[in-house]
Amino acid sequence: MPATLSRRQALGLGVLGAVSCAVTLSSCVPSVTPSPTTTRWPSFSRPELPQPPVVRSKEGLLTTRLNARADVLGIGVERDITTVTYDGRIPGSTWDFRPGDRLKVELVNDLPVIPDYNHTHNDFGTDLTRPHEWTTTNLHTHGLHVSPRGNQDNVFVSVRPGKKFDFDFRIPEDHQAGFFWYHPHRHGAVTQQVRGGMAGGMIVRGDLDEVPEIAAAEEKVLVIQAIELGPDYKLMPPIPDPSKSEAFYPRTQIFWTINGVFRPTITMYPGEVQRWRIVNAAEGKLASLRLAGHKLAAIAHDGMTLAEPEPADDTFLGPGNRVEVLVKAGSAGLYDLVLSPGSSQKPFLPGMPQTTQPPGPSGTVSPELVPRLLATIEVRGEGPEMSLPESLPVFDPEILPIARSREVAYTVNRRGDGTFVSFGVNGHPYDPARAPYRMKLGTAEEWTVVNGADEGFVHVFHIHVNPFKVTKINGVPLEKPLWRDTFTLGPRLGDSFTFESNFTDFTGQFVQHCHVLSHEDLGMMEALEIVA
Numbered sequence: 263m264p265a266t267l268s269r270r271q272a273l274g275l276g277v278l279g280a281v282s283c284a285v286t287l288s289s290c291v292p293s294v295t296p297s298p299t300t301t302r303w304p305s306f307s308r309p310e311l312p313q314p315p316v317v318r319s320k321e322g323l324l325t326t327r328l329n330a331r332a333d334v335l336g337i338g339v340e341r342d343i344t345t346v347t348y349d350g351r352i353p354g355s356t357w358d359f360r361p362g363d364r365l366k367v368e369l370v371n372d373l374p375v376i377p378d379y380n381h382t383h384n385d386f387g388t389d390l391t392r393p394h395e396w397t398t399t400n401l402h403t404h405g406l407h408v409s410p411r412g413n414q415d416n417v418f419v420s421v422r423p424g425k426k427f428d429f430d431f432r433i434p435e436d437h438q439a440g441f442f443w444y445h446p447h448r449h450g451a452v453t454q455q456v457r458g459g460m461a462g463g464m465i466v467r468g469d470l471d472e473v474p475e476i477a478a479a480e481e482k483v484l485v486i487q488a489i490e491l492g493p494d495y496k497l498m499p500p501i502p503d504p505s506k507s508e509a510f511y512p513r514t515q516i517f518w519t520i521n522g523v524f525r526p527t528i529t530m531y532p533g534e535v536q537r538w539r540i541v542n543a544a545e546g547k548l549a550s551l552r553l554a555g556h557k558l559a560a561i562a563h564d565g566m567t568l569a570e571p572e573p574a575d576d577t578f579l580g581p582g583n584r585v586e587v588l589v590k591a592g593s594a595g596l597y598d599l600v601l602s603p604g605s606s607q608k609p610f611l612p613g614m615p616q617t618t619q620p621p622g623p624s625g626t627v628s629p630e631l632v633p634r635l636l637a638t639i640e641v642r643g644e645g646p647e648m649s650l651p652e653s654l655p656v657f658d659p660e661i662l663p664i665a666r667s668r669e670v671a672y673t674v675n676r677r678g679d680g681t682f683v684s685f686g687v688n689g690h691p692y693d694p695a696r697a698p699y700r701m702k703l704g705t706a707e708e709w710t711v712v713n714g715a716d717e718g719f720v721h722v723f724h725i726h727v728n729p730f731k732v733t734k735i736n737g738v739p740l741e742k743p744l745w746r747d748t749f750t751l752g753p754r755l756g757d758s759f760t761f762e763s764n765f766t767d768f769t770g771q772f773v774q775h776c777h778v779l780s781h782e783d784l785g786m787m788e789a790l791e792i793v794a
């Protein structure tokens with residue numbers, strides 16, 4: 263890399279464009295071009311929703327190669343985009359396998375070398391609380407109950423540009439059926455790679471797939487992403503030491519895509535039931551989906567099956583959440599699948615489970631957060647009337663006796679003058695030298711996650727390896743507990759939720775963190791360890 267290149271040119275992914283997101287996060291309102299409208303992309307150009315390529319396990323073994331690389335590709339907008347990808351595609355392939363299978367994944371990192379920032383300490387903290395080495399990567403299997411050790415779901419692995427790593431995941435024989443996703447999880451690099459589009463779906467097949475009404479339904483994967491680009495349609499490099507007028511993660515436009523396509527069409531016939539496996543793979547963004555004129559019923563959240571289908575007129579997804587919905591088409595016509603985007607700063611969305619009331623309207627909404635068309639549903643033709651199941655093979659394992667309780671506060675560290683220092687957990691930014699919080703194998707714990715920062719922002723709790731059962735929001739017991747692996751925490755100081763989790767099957771170190779990944783890269787992550 264010639265020394266004369268500026269660090270912003272070094273990625274080969276574009277130069278700095280206009281940004282106006284101050285480093286003081288409380289005034290962090292990105293300036294963006296108005297969201298694309300159907301005037302720019304006429305409705306007649308809407309392509310049918312493609313499915314990502316599928317890699318299936320055979321005789322208990324799934325083998326694949328995953329190539330992380332920058333590439334130029336079309337997403338159905340007026341120009342090709344330049345971003346980071348798996349295998350030159352957005353999203354990556356869907357992996358389709360069964361409990362008891364083995365997943366052998368060769369991760370090859372062909373992302374470009376960037377200058378080493380380890381020596382560019384700045385006024386705001388160390389590099390560990392700033393974007394760094396964002397072309398180094400690894401692989402996280404979000405939601406899978408697998409070992410965090412060695413070459414399995416180990417987020418402490420670093421695969422530098424030009425290197426490769428062989429992952430070998432062992433799926434337990436009793437793993438639940440559901441929809442999961444994979445994405446990079448290398449601290450300091452996560453935001454940049456996920457916002458560029460590096461993500462893919464994972465299907466674990468099992469009992470849910472054998473419910474007759476579900477087996478009869480056409481199945482579609484919907485990987486929802488928000489690709490963040492500069493004015494030249496190129497992913498912009500992060501700025502580890504931004505000025506007051508810059509953002510850590512600059513962008514001037516965001517394209518919400520499904521399976522890598524901007525505003526696709528999903529075709530159904532009246533009375534048809536389709537099964538949509540949906541993941542919100544958009545970095546740091548909340549999403550609420552609404553589709554009028556059809557019957558929508560959720561059957562699983564975060565890969566955990568409900569007892570029965572539940573109405574899903576407003577489907578809320580925090581970043582990282584999945585939902586599986588059965589969609590029964592209404593009468594013939596064209597319908598809008600409308601996305602209401604939310605952010606850490608603007609969290610209140612229809613369908614969001616919370617007990618606090620949203621504030622009244624105030625000021626203007628950022629163009630990034632204006633509701634928009636995500637896809638068109640075209641209902642036409644004819645076929646047999648289909649039905650929804652009445653009951654489902656519920657995921658609701660018994661919680662072991664609670665061995666211990668703890669409180670986890672998501673915090674923001676600021677100087678006396680209000681300047682941002684870092685994000686943290688219980689006041690501590692992520693530090694690999696810090697001893698992990700330890701849980702004992704074969705026990706359960708009750709944790710209360712608290713918004714410990716008076717910033718008015720939501721944070722999104724995610725823990726690896728074991729899912730959790732949300733029992734209370736703001737101290738109020740829920741009538742129906744919610745099984746999740748990712749949960750959006752309310753925006754006010756002291757907002758909380760309480761969960762119970764079994765720590766079964768696997769020992770080893772892993773993490774819990776905010777799934778607003780930019781918060782994670784800036785320190786909102788904690789190491790954990792399950793010990794025998």
Ligand SMILES: [Cu+2]
Binds near residue numbers: 606720721778781786
């Ligand atoms: Cu956060």
